Amino acid sequence: MSVRVVARIRPLLEKEHDKDVIVRADSVEDGKPFTMVKIPSPKNEAEEFSFAFNSVYDQSTTQEQLFTAEVASHIKALFQGLDVTLFAYGVTGTGKTHTMRGGLKLAERGVIPRLLSNVFRRGKKIAKDTNGETTVDVALSYYEIYNDKVFDLLEPPEKRTPSGLPLREKDGKTVVVGLSERACEDLKDFERLYIESNMNRVTAATKLNAHSSRSHAILRVKVTQTTGDMVRESTASAIDLAGSEDNRRTENGKERLVESAAINKSLFVLSQCIDAISRGDKRIPYRESKMTRILSLGQNNGITIMILNLAPLRSYHLDTLSSLNVSSRAKRIEVREIENEVVYKQGPRTASANLGLLQGGAARQPLRALANAHNVHTGAAIAAKTAADKPDKPVKAFSVYTDKAAAKPAAAVVAASVLPPSRTAIPTANSSQLRRSNSTKRPSDSADALSSRPTKLARPTHQSLVRPSQPQQTQPQPLSISAEQIEAMVEKKVAEILASRAAAAAAEAVAAAEPETAGALSAPPPQQSKAMEDEVRRRLEALERRIDHDERHDDTRSEGLRHLLQARQAKERGDDAAALRSYELALPFFPGQAKLLGKIDRLRAKLGAAAAGAAGDDFQVAAAAPRAERKRTRRPKTPCNDDEDGNVEGDCYAAASSPNSKHRPADDNDDVYDGTEADVDDDESFHHPSRGTTTTKSRKHRRKSNNTNNHKTKKDIEEDPSNSPRAARLLAIVNSRDLRLIRSLHGFGAKKAQDLVDHLNLLKAEDEGGEVRSLAHLRMLPGMGSRTVERAYEGLSSGGGGGIGV
Ligand SMILES: Nc1ncnc2c1ncn2[C@@H]1O[C@H](COP(=O)(O)OP(=O)(O)OP(=O)(O)O)[C@@H](O)[C@H]1O
Known part of the structure; x- marks a missing residue:
């Protein structure tokens, strides 16, 4: 699934004139929805450039129309465990903040408040439909990247340290260390928090925009669905990027220039990342700015929607062309549409305990990536077959190990109860993919399960999901590996290595000295054996240290x-x-x-x-x-x-x-x-x-x-x-x-x-x-x-x- 890129052309503002409009939305055929942006060549007005997008919204598009068409349909996917990322991109003053945040009036509300409103509504419905068996919790974090430093917007500015919060990589995602998170009960709760935190955001008047965002603002909405032991977590991220600025036009002062340089640099890195990904480069310069590290375009799983905001005016001509160029390349970025894994508070079975041990004790549903999970369309053939059998099954870009043979596990039951068929409808963006048939699944306790599964990095289980201690004998044992077990495993391996080396060395020595006795294996000379033993011991110790360290x-x-x-x-x-x-x-x-x-x-x-x-x-x-x-x-x-x-x-x-x-x-x-x-x-x-x-x-x-x-x-x-x-x-x-x-x-x-x-x-x-x-x-x-x-x-x-x- 590619990044979905849509363009929105903002209407004229008070002092702007029709005669200066040079950007228009168009369709490939009369009567079809708009998918093209047309703009004249700066060198020759008679020549027109066309840029194709997944959708184009013209000046008359309302906030509600945009939300319904582009965001509403993905809320279902969010509740199915997919992460959803929405970001607004464009030159300063083109309507990014208007699109994401919007105004205070109901009709003017932007994507973010509408998203939250829908999330709360859906959460309530799920709780109601399951008679409270499934609970839905919503938590927010909100931060800005200002001058390439990350600041928590939920905390008052006095609490900021000059260097901001650091980033780190965790489970393949970039996380902000020390970021606060607030639980949100309902829309009112959210609005209070959101309005309050937006006051902490750095904005200032520039010549091009009276309320220009001087920072990239990132709102993360974490949705946690809990049914019994099963926890499914997914995140919607809404990102309002600061706009690129041509400082020849802004007449920015010293401080604004510094901000502008930081904004332009990060947006430049973003465009380089987009170029590198669309070219298929191996090295993508994500790490060159914090914004691109956090956005991780093309690296994050789930659904990504880029909203390109455009001003229709001639005065933006070159800037508009540049952002049209960048964002039309972004369409080529593939995003893996993979659901977040379901996590169990308590291990549902013992059969796969060993797998859990080797993976760091996390009690998780093990997943096997498809040969090319990156391109979800590779499953098309299987999908077509499966569609006929199980039309209502949700789509997955991985196959799940099932324990059908084992005693009825909690996993399948809980999964079914959390996502009843009525709520597992395929999201629109997903409709071409279908779940792989059961014939491709292997039981997790099959003989080759351990050896044939791809290595996964051990990930620590979230603290809130740590399995409670089990006093009863009948309960599944906690997934842990003792030092003795490691020692025994290593001892056994070493004994095998020693035995085979000794046998090989002895055979060699005998064969060289006395061919007729070659068949009778004798022990290697004591010195050689000692040296071998020392060497193996040395390696053993290194291995032990490594296991200990990894654990x-x-x-x-x-x-x-x-x-x-x-x-x-x-x-x-x-x-x-x-x-x-x-x-x-x-x-x-x-x-x-x-x-x-x-x-x-x-x-x-x-x-x-x-x-x-x-x-x-x-x-x-x-x-x-x-x-x-x-x-x-x-x-x-x-x-x-x-x-x-x-x-x-x-x-x-x-x-x-x-x-x-x-x-x-x-x-x-x-x-x-x-x-x-x-x-x-x-x-x-x-x-x-x-x-x-x-x-x-x-x-x-x-x-x-x-x-x-x-x-x-x-x-x-x-x-x-x-x-x-x-x-x-x-x-x-x-x-x-x-x-x-x-x-x-x-x-x-x-x-x-x-x-x-x-x-x-x-x-x-x-x-x-x-x-x-x-x-x-x-x-x-x-x-x-x-x-x-x-x-x-x-x-x-x-x-x-x-x-x-x-
Ligand atoms: N679709 C729209 N309908 C009505 N007004 C709009 C629309 N889009 C933008 N505007 C108005 O245009 C002005 C600039 O918009 P906005 O502040 O959202 O731009 P921006 O791209 O976020 O700029 P910056 O990058 O400098 O923060 C604002 O006054 C906003 O209300």
Whole structure:
């Protein structure tokens, strides 16, 4: 199934004129629905370009018509376990937000509120039809990608960290770590939450749109259907992309330009992904922007609908052509229309327990991908045959292992009760596919079941679905594998290997020495046997370690990553003590990781040295400063202002040539440990915005240039300890949190000032007082640094930032 791409041409707005209209909807034949967009060539008005789409909606299309035609039919599929992704794409001011969100009036409501309304209605109907046997829960998460950083829209802006939330890959999907989720009871509940969260979204007036979205907004609606032990989860994602902008037309100011660059970059990456997929390239540049990582076009299963929004005006001519080009290529993207698997809270059978064990203990209905599940039409021949037998069966792009031979399992019964025939009608988009016939299914306990099934990555069962402990003997045993069982399996394998090697070696030796006795196998020479044994043991140990690691990996990794994330956030706050604690907590999850150990050592040394050197420090904090802050502030005498991650703002890279710094690799500010690269976001997601994207090169450059200021910074500030009038004045300005005053400091732009205020608010929210009490403390805040503090400090003496007298 391809991505469905539809185009919507918006009507003229107040000051727009008919004479400027150049885009129109057309059909291939008179009387047929519109499927073409026509637009003249920019070089020759007489020549017209045509772009074909799955559907085209002209200026007269209402919100309701669009929803009914494009979205309503997929709600059924959503409840059948398919994920549904809807996204609006187009130039700024073409109606994306109008299409997705719409207005407040009933008729003006966009796709999102209508989708929710339908989801709640269907959920209620299911509960009613099953007499409450099936419950439907709806939960929302809502976030934005602003300047390539992810922020939770369900949380107030004060709670944002400058670097936003990191991404990780889980079960083949990109997830946002630390994103909140809110249960939603009904439409009213949703509307309250949605309106509230939209206030947190970054929008601003630009020349092209009075309420331009400056971020990509992603709403995820998780639908969970529970019937007894069986849980089916599916997600509808509605994405309102920010619009591309031609900055020659927007007359954007500095801040808008930065946003615009981030928006344009991510949309450019999206168009590159679309091109690469439609060309069949192996490498798709998803990872080059967070938006494309999250959208995962062509990688996600389920149904994807792209709504291309167009303005009909000449002033958009080139932009319109460009977005028509990109989106018409998107039609070629194939999406696997695969339902999410049903998960059982409790294992329905014991026969397949071993399979469950090897797959990480998750009690799931095992699925076997079709040879070409990617293209669901490959099942057409089977589909045609099956259609005649079972016309009401839903479509699947995989076959299900059944346990027909085994005692009647709960699985089949529950599946039937959750999706009664009346509700398993094939979704429109699905109508060409049919379920494979039962003849293709194999019982899960057949002899070859284990060997012939494709390997699946072990996935941790969702916590809420973890099987409750079973006290009764008669209940199926929990799916787990003990260390003894692993040991026994490995022992057995090793014994077999040893025996066969010994036999082969003995046969070889005998054959070489005495051909006539070749038939009588004797033991290999003791030395050779010993060497073999050692070798096998060595491999055995490695295997054991790997099994042990694999088993624990998924479960523990997220816990470990959580600690790493907390450590990073603590560091961003400048709270080294908390960072150290979190790193130490993470250590058991990444045992022996050199990088992590290095970080811990450095932090310990830093905090220890700070404590030891506190008495002689020129920048002692005031006695009233909180303990954690004192720890942060008492730094080693080295005028090094890096944040132990190598993120350097100030003068520390005199230390770059010191023995200590040799141990610090250039990319040492990744919280990436063996096997977890895909899980923790890149470096840049942890960067403070004011630093921009820090490449190793630029970091080196900065280190170099900062070296030259090394002496000066320390000397100057030493002459002016924190309690000097000038320092007090600087601190008073900072602590005022007054953006205007802070911006008046030398070296502070709007962004730096805003970041500083955000950070102080964060400290306050976290009960750390939110006051900066010394220059040393100030230097340690994210985005600050010796150089910044020095400039601001010097600037004060020459009259800058003079709004506050002390
Ligand atoms: N189908 C429509 N009917 C009526 N008004 C529309 C329609 N589409 C867009 N508009 C109006 O056009 C203006 C721009 O629309 P909107 O803000 O949705 O654009 P956008 O593509 O989301 O822009 P940006 O990318 O800058 O956020 C708004 O005033 C909106 O109300």
